[in-house]
Amino acid sequence: MANVKVAVRVRPLSKRENAEEGRIIVEVDNKVAKVRNIKVDNRLDGPWDSREKIVAFSFDYCYWSIDPEDPKYASQEVVFQDLGTSVLSGAFKGYNICLFAYGQTGSGKTYTMMGTPASVGLTPRICEGLFSRQDDYSEQPASCRVEVSFLEIYNERVRDLLKQSDHKKPYTLRVREHPETGPYVQGLSQHLVTDYKQVVGLLEEGIAKRITAATHIHDASSRSHAIFTIHYTQAILENNLPSEIASKINLVDLAGSERADPSYCKDRITEGANINKSLVTLGIVISTLEFADVQ
């Protein structure tokens, strides 16, 4: 039985948005996010059609992170207390957990997941949590092993962000399936870590190797997915017999989900009823024919 929780986080206005005097049309009220729809039809010449409509969406958690001075402000710490701690408690019990950050380029996914040196995000905090638990355990020293791997998916290729390779480009890996052990990434390097500093070092190393492409919205955004995986193994005594609890934590920073602009992202297609301009997409169009005609 899968347990799925969804959270939404509202970020502050960016420099560009402030310069353009953008309005904040999102409101957060406990577990509900409300969006004001003030669409003005630019084909109408008449008076402004200010049909303000409020649409509400409910989530498991809503984080208001627009202004640090605001009493309602949800800091990195707050987000961690809710989401990070449940990731940790699950891992300690032996469950596998997956945490996805999803949203448009520039919406703050990387900030939430990785954070900045001044204000670290979920991933470093979760790692810290794993190690600090070790130290807490005075009664029964549960020995544990923490191994991490970091990969990036870009343009249908998987790259190992932590592999020390001779070439400038990160090494391309293949995704394979094994009948017994399931899907895996062949050749992905696993790194044993014993303290928090090591983890942060590896994270920084991996982030530096990520492929970034400037889009016209956000300067330092990325067009790839990054998955940081922690294999957490605990050695315990169960009925006086040695046993192991293994859990896997996947921390996923997804690429920007925005509609691709043909003039900037030529090898991605647009959604909806838009016509794809380039013949490059002929294959995609053909492949949807098979399933479109349902009799």
Place this chain on the structure above:
Amino acid sequence: LQEIKQLLGPEEAAEAEAEAAAALRAGRLAALEYELGVNHTETEELSAGEEHLLKCTRLLEPRRLSRACVSLYIQAQNNLGILWSERDEIKTAQTYLESAEALYNQYMKENGNPPLDPSEHFMAEEEKLTDQERSKKFEKAYTHTLYYLAQVYQHLEMIEKAAQYCHTTLKRQLEYSGYYPVEWALNAATLSQYYLTKQCFMESRHCLAAASVIFSQAGQAPSAEDNEAEQDHQDLQQRKAEIARCWIKYCLNLLQSARKLLEDNIGELDPDRQSELKAQRKKEEDEKEKRRKKAVLFGTSDLCDSVLAMEEKVSCVCPLDFKEAREIFLVGQNYVQEAKEFFQVDGYVTDHIEIVQDHSALFKVLAFFEEDYERRCKMHKRRIDMLEPIYADLNPQYYLLISRQLQFELADTYYEMMDLKVAIGNRLEELDSHTVKKINSLAQLAVKYYELFLDSLRNPDKIFPEKLEDDVLRPAMVAKFHIARLYGKLITSDGKKQLENMQTSLEYYTFLVDYCEKYPDAVHAIETELELSKEMVGLLPTRMERLRAKLCPFT
């Protein structure tokens, strides 16, 4: 762009100039408006884009069928089509594109000379393009018109037309546009799969044949020296295997289509229908030729022969007897081997198993054409032999869906084999112990796999769900029904054992009846089986009583 426009001067000045000069000026202005329009459209300023593009077409309107203007006019209409699609007004987009299409056809019919390319307006005399280059560019613009129309028809759910336009686009890529062999081949192979859904085997085969021929043009990738090149080499091998899989589907679909035509109401080959269809086929020979001539064929002349040679390796008409079916089966089997070369179990579990499932399906449909029961049984045995080992190695934690599919298929196959053995047995004077053993063992194996399937539906605490999900409802019910029937088929001379079997049988029939009473929505999923189950629930207790009385006459 705006600056150049200024340089051209105001439109009023055109009055004083000669007709030709005015036309030239209009053409240049139109080209500028076009570029401005496209620029605005790409930066999502649709209103401005529309304005400029409309200005462009207005300027060209009086001379739109002329050599100097037709290409630009069509390109402007293409872009207006795209623009309106971004406004979600797909019907408006359709009108622009269809108008462009009509214009092209009219021009080619009435004039046909390679028209000037819009870029030539701003070229010096010596830079101007050759007729060959002009033709290429013009045809490319039209190819795009057709491609955009294909997408429009797709959005309007006129799928057949969309497929037709995709097909034509592919054809034109070969003839005019330039193409990447691997990509083209894959697209043609994908289009063939669409044609299979419409049972258009001739078109499907043609697409596949062309795909195979063009793919072989791709040649060998350089041997793996660095990681990137190795990746490319892998990709090439994978594409080849994917095309092979499309061929497998072709053969399978053709055989299954034939089966549908030939089977009677109990799923056996109907000899009357067979002779009927054979006679009909003779009459349709020339019909076929006519169809072929009309069809959209790929083929520059050198390609034609290779494609034809490829096509001749397999039929495109439904096989009507075992001999014909076997030929198609063998072609399919060859492609299975080819596909498995790349999609090996270790690495590509899901793909590999799908290929093996197709192979099993090929045997299953071939068995339909085989008259001899023993030989049929052997074919089903081949299916067991290929599916059982793979199933055994599979971890259901990661491959639940495939695991269930295999369980069910194995169960069904053993069930089929058991039925055949019973039929064979019925022809003999009396059942020998060997046949009895065989029947029982097959029945037990079928039960085993149906039970495994039903177990897979249990929750982590091993409890069978109260209410079944829609996607597993029918298979679960069928499994229960078949198990009930199988226990009824077990042969034993031990009266007590027979009673036990009947009791188990009754329990499973009862489950179906009870479930459908509790959840009436489920009835539509298993109507026939439910009817039979109700009958058995009525009959079995009486039979069991009689047997009990026979065994213990003194109570």
